[in-house]
Amino acid sequence: MQVSTPHSNTVLLTNWRLIFIKLHPPRVHVEVTLVFKLRSSPKFLLETTESCCLSRCTGKGPTMLFYFMVVLCVSSSLADDYKNLEHNPKPCMKSDKKRACESFLFKHVNEHAPTSLDQNQWQNFIRNVINTCDRPVQSFVPFAEKQQVLGVCSPSGGKIYRDHLCVSKVEFSFTTVRVDNNCIVTSVKSEKKYLILGCDEIKNQCCPVHFESNPKNVGPADHSSDCKAPALQDHVEFALSRPSLGLLVLTLLSAAFICCKCLLKSKKSAEHKK
Numbered sequence: 001m002q003v004s005t006p007h008s009n010t011v012l013l014t015n016w017r018l019i020f021i022k023l024h025p026p027r028v029h030v031e032v033t034l035v036f037k038l039r040s041s042p043k044f045l046l047e048t049t050e051s052c053c054l055s056r057c058t059g060k061g062p063t064m065l066f067y068f069m070v071v072l073c074v075s076s077s078l079a080d081d082y083k084n085l086e087h088n089p090k091p092c093m094k095s096d097k098k099r100a101c102e103s104f105l106f107k108h109v110n111e112h113a114p115t116s117l118d119q120n121q122w123q124n125f126i127r128n129v130i131n132t133c134d135r136p137v138q139s140f141v142p143f144a145e146k147q148q149v150l151g152v153c154s155p156s157g158g159k160i161y162r163d164h165l166c167v168s169k170v171e172f173s174f175t176t177v178r179v180d181n182n183c184i185v186t187s188v189k190s191e192k193k194y195l196i197l198g199c200d201e202i203k204n205q206c207c208p209v210h211f212e213s214n215p216k217n218v219g220p221a222d223h224s225s226d227c228k229a230p231a232l233q234d235h236v237e238f239a240l241s242r243p244s245l246g247l248l249v250l251t252l253l254s255a256a257f258i259c260c261k262c263l264l265k266s267k268k269s270a271e272h273k274k
Contacts, residue, residue, distance in 0.1 A: 091199040092206035092229035100209035111143040133183035153199035155226035166227035
């Protein structure tokens, strides 16, 4: 979207996304767009506020109405982007899905899961215990390794893979079960691979919430950082979870600041005329 006024340059909102598409691979498009916009918006809004508010003092340039239109457009854009996110942009960021960790353990590290490769036992377990017939491929780590699995979402047990995913520093032995559309177990196979898990902060603890497939058995890269929350997590989370509220507060503070400058300028101008 482009917003133009007779006395100002065109304000390009959607072009932020277009620039990122050219400079970054698609897999980091959403992450870079959000973070960069959050970092850029305060400066952008402050400059816009100053331009618009000073125009009220001088009688030139865009009006405050145009400024608030721009703020509403940016707020709406940030809110829409956040709603479209399927997961956090970084590991160990707070999530409002309070039962996600429990659900993960129930589906992948269940104490009642069979310890053998017997298809009948697994079929009974999937049908009658966890009721996950809608999932064609399911992986289960032995319950005895629960703490090691939880440790993947920590600096000691995992490294950042991408987005909110962390990869284990060691390989795990687990069982992969395939189920057809009629909830019939077609195969049960034992595997040993690195685990790639989605990690979110639930109840003040970073824990796994998603089991990502790893067909090529990709391990942790030497240059990757340990699995942990981003340094500016609190600021990023506030902006992501309350984009419209954050920009509204910024609007009011910046408007008040610039209006004070306008009043001082008007007062000095009046004294100069006297």
